[in-house]
Amino acid sequence: MDQSARTYACIDLKSFYASVECADRGLDPMSTRLVVADPSRSRGTICLAVSPALRALGMPSRCRLFQVPAALHPVVAPPRMALYMETAADIYGIYLRHIAPEDMHVYSVDEVFLDLTQYLPYYGVSARELVRGLMDEVRREKGVYATAGIGPNLFVAKAALDVEAKHDPDCIAELDEESFRQRLWFHRPITDIWGIGPNIARRLAARDIHDLAGICAAPEADLYGEFGRNAEYLIDHAWGQEPVTMAQIKAHVPRSRSLCTGQVLPRPYSFAETRTVLREMAGDLALDLVEKELSCGSLSLSVGYQEPRGRAPSRRGRPGSRASTSRRLAAPVCTPESLVPLVLELHGAVADPGRAVRRLSLSAGHLRCLGEAQLRLPLEEGGATMELSRTVNAIRRRFGASAVVPGASLRGEATGRERHCQIGGHHA
Structure with missing residues (x-):
């Protein structure tokens, strides 16, 4: 077999959260008008998904709840993230019946890349037939419909999925290099193409x-002048080329790792209230480090401000919409006793006390295994601080994340106990 000739597929589950809700209710997502949203958060809450039936009527997948016409009588399903994760795992198990894990890359909860190259001669089928069989099996067992793209590399498979599959009666689009150029070279808007967002499109x-x-x-020198080394990806993809293979994805080891946590606050928070939430976030991040036997050598904090009344929401990165800072630490840390004061110090140095806050993001970088780090552990006596953190983690594993919480979590503005019952910021 020519090892340079590959066949990839990208399978996406249609309106996944909404389809799971329909299937759980015994409803057909292709005909049921359903939105996944938490109405308790207000009519302005963003819908996590809308069913294919609503998409067919022109509703965007990430609309706000008030934008869904009441005349359509939609079913409003509060998010159930644990159910979605469980269903996604079950669907991954269906793929595993036919494709080895080393030939699969899970791109998101509802999307997966498959290297089909060695399976086509083994099963004696075409790529379309194999993908069709996988999609049918998922629909029969889980009630979820899918779309798919097939191509000679990962990028073309993804482009076929995103642009062409929705127009195919079988919801499967297959492109080679020639048909890619014929059908996608002049496709607009260019933002439909994987990897080209609004900012790149504007430039x-x-x-x-x-x-x-x-x-x-375009002259390549002009593109490199505008985008730097990222121009290489733009040029390769424009020609329908992608040198990265599934094997390289599996073998990739990142140069550095980080742990991140963030949240959108339920209302505008004052400077003092924000520090309560940061205590919780820093404490939980520290316990996560201890659980993973890691320490961190740097911290990054981002504070997103509430927009003044009457002003349209800022695009991310607009000057004045947020404040951020990073700091390389003199010595690695990992326990709450070490991490919390450092985070509060960062906040005091960068945040504007006079502005209300709606978003917080905290990241621990330059991670190292605990055995490799000379830690800075204030108040530590014979490892007591580390052992306390390990004990807290053991209690939380057995009785739940809210079994042991810091005193700050008992304050009215705290969010930790509620977030411990959520997945991805939504009800489990």
């Missing part, structure tokens, strides 16, 4: 480039 449009054909025709 391309400033050079009168509005599609992949325009990228291919």
Whole structure:
């Protein structure tokens, strides 16, 4: 077999959260008008998903609840993240019946890449037939519909899924290099193409480039001047090329690792209230480090401010919409007793006490195994601080994350106990 000739597929589960809710109710997602949203958060809450039936009526997948016309009489399903994760794991198990884990890359909870190359001769089927069989099996057993793209590399498979599959009667699009150029070179908007977001599109449009054909025709020196080394990815993808293989993805080892936590606050928080939440976030992050037997050598904090009344929400990164800072630590830390004061110090140095806060993000970087680090552990006597953290983790594993909480979590503005009952910021 020619090892350079590969066949990849990218399978996406249609409106996954909404489809799972429909299936759990015994309803057909293709005909049921259902939205996944938490109405207790207000009519302005963002819908996590809308069913394919609503998508067919023109409803965007990430609309706000008040934008769904009441005349459509939609079913409003509060999010159940544990159910979605369990269903996603079951569907992954269906794929595992036919494809080895080393030939699969889980891209998100509802999307997976498959290297089909060695399975086509083994099963004696075409790529479309194999993918069709997987999609049918998922629909029969879990009630969830899927779409798929097939191509000679990961990028073309993803582009076929995103742009072409929705127009195919079987919801499967298959492209090779030639058909990629015929059908996608002049496709607009260019933001439909994987990896090209609004910011890149704006920078391309400033050079009168509005599609992949325009990228291919542009002088490479101009693209490198505008995008730096990222121009290489733009140029490769515009020509339908992607050198990265599934084997390389599996073999990849990141140069550095980090642990992150963040949240959108339920209302505008004052400077003092924000520090309560940061105590919780820093404490939980520290316990996560101890649980994973890691220490951190740097901290990053981002504070997102509430927009003044009457002003449209800022795009992320707009000057004044947030404040952020990072610090390399003199010595690695990992326990709450060490981490919390450092985070509060960062907050005091960067945050504006006069502005209300709606978003917080905290990241611990330069991670090292505990055995490799010379830790800074205030108040530690014979490892007592570390052992206390390990004991707290053991209690939480057995009785739940809210079994042991810091005193700050008992304050009215605290969010920790509620978030311990959530997955991804939503009800489990």
